[in-house]
Amino acid sequence: MAQPVVQTIHRDPALFWWILLPITVVMILTGILRHYAMILLQTAPKKQMLPQIRQQRSLVRGINLRTNANILSPSSFQARKVFMVSAYQDGKFLADPEARGKPRPNPMSDPAAMEGMMGMMKGNMAMMIPQTLIMGWINAFFSGFVIMKLPFPLTPQFKSMLQSGVGTRDLDVRWVSSLSWYFLTLFGLQPVYTFILGSNNSASQVTQQMSQMNPGAGLMGPEQDPDKLFLNEAENLEVLEHRWILDGVEDRLLARLSA
Amino acid sequence: MTQANLLTPPSSIPPPVALQLSQRAPPIIASSPTSSLPWPLSLLFNAETPETWTIHENLLLSALRTGDDKAARALLDRLTTRFGASNPRIITLRGIYEEGTAKSDKELETIFKKYEDILKEDPSNFAIRKRRVAVLKSLGRIQDAIIALTVLLENSPTDAEGWAELSELYVKVGAWGQAVFAMEEVLLIIPNAWTAHAQLATVHYLSSRSLSLPQLSALTLALKHFARSIELNESYLRGYYGLKLIAKDLIPILSSDAPSKRNNNEDDEVPLPRLETVKKLEELATNKLAEIVRQHGSGKKGWQGYDEAEVIAARELLDRDGKIER
Numbered sequence: 001m002a003q004p005v006v007q008t009i010h011r012d013p014a015l016f017w018w019i020l021l022p023i024t025v026v027m028i029l030t031g032i033l034r035h036y037a038m039i040l041l042q043t044a045p046k047k048q049m050l051p052q053i054r055q056q057r058s059l060v061r062g063i064n065l066r067t068n069a070n071i072l073s074p075s076s077f078q079a080r081k082v083f084m085v086s087a088y089q090d091g092k093f094l095a096d097p098e099a100r101g102k103p104r105p106n107p108m109s110d111p112a113a114m115e116g117m118m119g120m121m122k123g124n125m126a127m128m129i130p131q132t133l134i135m136g137w138i139n140a141f142f143s144g145f146v147i148m149k150l151p152f153p154l155t156p157q158f159k160s161m162l163q164s165g166v167g168t169r170d171l172d173v174r175w176v177s178s179l180s181w182y183f184l185t186l187f188g189l190q191p192v193y194t195f196i197l198g199s200n201n202s203a204s205q206v207t208q209q210m211s212q213m214n215p216g217a218g219l220m221g222p223e224q225d226p227d228k229l230f231l232n233e234a235e236n237l238e239v240l241e242h243r244w245i246l247d248g249v250e251d252r253l254l255a256r257l258s259a
Numbered sequence: 260m261t262q263a264n265l266l267t268p269p270s271s272i273p274p275p276v277a278l279q280l281s282q283r284a285p286p287i288i289a290s291s292p293t294s295s296l297p298w299p300l301s302l303l304f305n306a307e308t309p310e311t312w313t314i315h316e317n318l319l320l321s322a323l324r325t326g327d328d329k330a331a332r333a334l335l336d337r338l339t340t341r342f343g344a345s346n347p348r349i350i351t352l353r354g355i356y357e358e359g360t361a362k363s364d365k366e367l368e369t370i371f372k373k374y375e376d377i378l379k380e381d382p383s384n385f386a387i388r389k390r391r392v393a394v395l396k397s398l399g400r401i402q403d404a405i406i407a408l409t410v411l412l413e414n415s416p417t418d419a420e421g422w423a424e425l426s427e428l429y430v431k432v433g434a435w436g437q438a439v440f441a442m443e444e445v446l447l448i449i450p451n452a453w454t455a456h457a458q459l460a461t462v463h464y465l466s467s468r469s470l471s472l473p474q475l476s477a478l479t480l481a482l483k484h485f486a487r488s489i490e491l492n493e494s495y496l497r498g499y500y501g502l503k504l505i506a507k508d509l510i511p512i513l514s515s516d517a518p519s520k521r522n523n524n525e526d527d528e529v530p531l532p533r534l535e536t537v538k539k540l541e542e543l544a545t546n547k548l549a550e551i552v553r554q555h556g557s558g559k560k561g562w563q564g565y566d567e568a569e570v571i572a573a574r575e576l577l578d579r580d581g582k583i584e585r
Contacts, residue, residue, distance in 0.1 A: 050383045054414045061416040061447075068450040072489075073480065074528065078442060091306045246483040253486045257493070257543055 007172045009146060019178050020147045027185040030130050031193050041122045043115065055226055058093035062233045070245040079243050088234035091227055100227050132184070139165075142178040150174045177238065180200035273566075274324070277372075282323040284330040287314065312338065319352060323359040332354055350377065351386040360396060367398055382557040385415055392424070401431055423455070426462065434468035453488035457497050460484035464505060473513060476529045483506050486540070496551055496569050498542040500576060506541035507580070513537060548573045 048056075062084050069077050087093060091100050143165045154162070154173045163171060165179035174183075315334050322331040342349050354374065362366050374391045377384060388411045395404035408425045412418060422444040438568035442459040449455060463481035467474045482505045489498040513534045550573045554562040559565050 018548075047381075048383060050414055053383055057415050057417045064417065064447045068447045071446050071450050072443060078438075122437065246487055249483050249486045250491060250532055251538055253490055254536065254539050256490075257547075258539070 007175075009149075009175065011146065011165075012186060015147050019142050019145055021183065023142070023182055026195075027182070027189060028192060030134060031189055032196065034126055034130060035051045035193070035197050037126050038123065041126065043117075043119055048117075049095070055093050055095040058087075059226070059229055059233060062088065062230075062237060066131065066233070066236055066240055069240060069242055070230065072242075072244070073246070074242060074244055076157065077244075081237050081240075085234045085237055088230040093230065094226060113145055131186075138179060138182050145178045146171075147178050147181060148176050150176060277324045281325040281327050281330070282320065284318055284322055284327060284334070287318060288330060288333045300571075312341070318351065320355070323356060328360050331359070347381075347384055347386065350368045350384075351390060354387065354390045358397070367394055370394055371398070379541070385411065385418070389419055389421070396428070401428055404428055405432070416444070417448060418447050419455075419481070422448070424459070426458070430462060437465070438462045440551065442475060448458065448473065450458045451491055452457050453491040453495055453498065455482045456488035456491065457501060458493070459502055460488065464501065467508075475531065478505055478509055478512075482509065482532060482537070482540070494551070496548070496565055496573060499551070500569070500573055503542055503544040503576065505550065506537050506544065509537050510534070510541065545577065548577055552577065 007136045065080060065084060072080070091097055094100060146163075146166060150162075152174075156173055158173050161183075162173060162180045164177060164183070166175075166177040272548065282575055315338055317339070319331050319334040321329070322334065323552070335352060344350075344353075354370065357370050358367065361370060371391065371394045374387055375385050378391070381387075392404050392407045392411070395401075395407055405425065405428050408421060408428065412421050412425060415421070422441045426438045426441035426445065429435075429441060429469065437463055439459065442455070442462055445455050446452070446459060460481040463477045463484065467477035467481065482502065485489075485501040485505065486499050488495055489502065492498070509532070513531070551562065551565065552570055553568050555565055
């Protein structure tokens, strides 16, 4: 026997029109709808107050001084160091000087932090609800159908991925069930959304999870005590070993350019 | 140098190019990026790209620079209908437009009042704070501009642009120490900018020319910073120019009263450069300047990026002392 027997199943052509196409269209439309719902639900980023901006940028200034101190002459570096260290230690740049030395309040009681958490909740809900609904819809109406055949052979490991909801052992892996088609579209429609909605859409869940990692939270998040950060930076500045980069720059230049 | 187009940041465009760019305004104004069809269809036939509005903004600035107020007005109106009048960026652009078209000091005063009102509502609008400094500067109230700018920098000390502007204002009133301080802050933020090094060196040099007290150390610092700017960019014309100027000032001082002066400056933090080093640097700078002038003059490719005025100044400096050499 040279060739294995090719399984043939006669499918009703209406399966394509009434199951494959509706699932695909519904999935695309849900993605688009989710994108616009996310835009509606998004709260504009809260404006920082002037003292907060000052507090944060003053810290960055100290870090700049520490990392780039080498371009300053020794005397002007000393002057700056003395000023910055004493200002940090006196808490001159703090947005809220009264709260100095007190323990941080519980983040759950802080309305600003609550708002951030609400935003995350909203995003998750917009993800969860449509998925549950569509999953239920497909399970109720379309479960158990074999709707298409892939044009290439696959190993049996793909059986659980492509034939969920169809409990036959001997069926060739190339046949795809309706529930599996739902999962495939759920994870595989990102390029389609990019084509329709542009590159930074919020239709798919992958981008959702990426955007929840807040980039700016590292430096001075709400959970950190600014006073501690300032004292820390003052200490860093005090132990810094200063080397002037302009020392002997003339000789370096001559050696390089006249050689 | 690549050709500037409408997506280049407007602050780095020389005047002739700005004129060229602003002449491209009519076709852009004529073609609307937003479609005039009713809502669902307008989504489909939209020619709006992310660059569209950058082009509009840059074109607006170029048009204002070249005095094409009508085009500027049209562009501003279009931006306002797209983004709304309360968008902070639009507020700033409108401010720039009003400043650009103001005819008298009185109109500028009213704009200034408007800025004050905006700032009272939203004190963290730094763009408007900067515009306010600009208005004070064009009104000639340098002292007030300095005060406004120091308030801005007190609140946002990581703003290199602001520190550079402050340094320039201090130079205008002749406060050299403060100007140097502000310029050093710029360097702390962008430590490898050779232009900033050259600017700091220039401030040091100007201070040494205007007051006679710590002349030698200021000249030395200027020399060092110019040398650093060349170390960072080996074909930087302004660096060589400054190096040559300062070396010419330093050589007579160093060779005339070397021992006595040096003992006085023993406790000074800046070690003076050796006479031979300065002489060698002067020679190096002369050679480099001559090369740049020659190559630029002969129209060689790769040497055309220099500013015409700077090359002329370099040639003039070479001519001034180089009569014997040639």
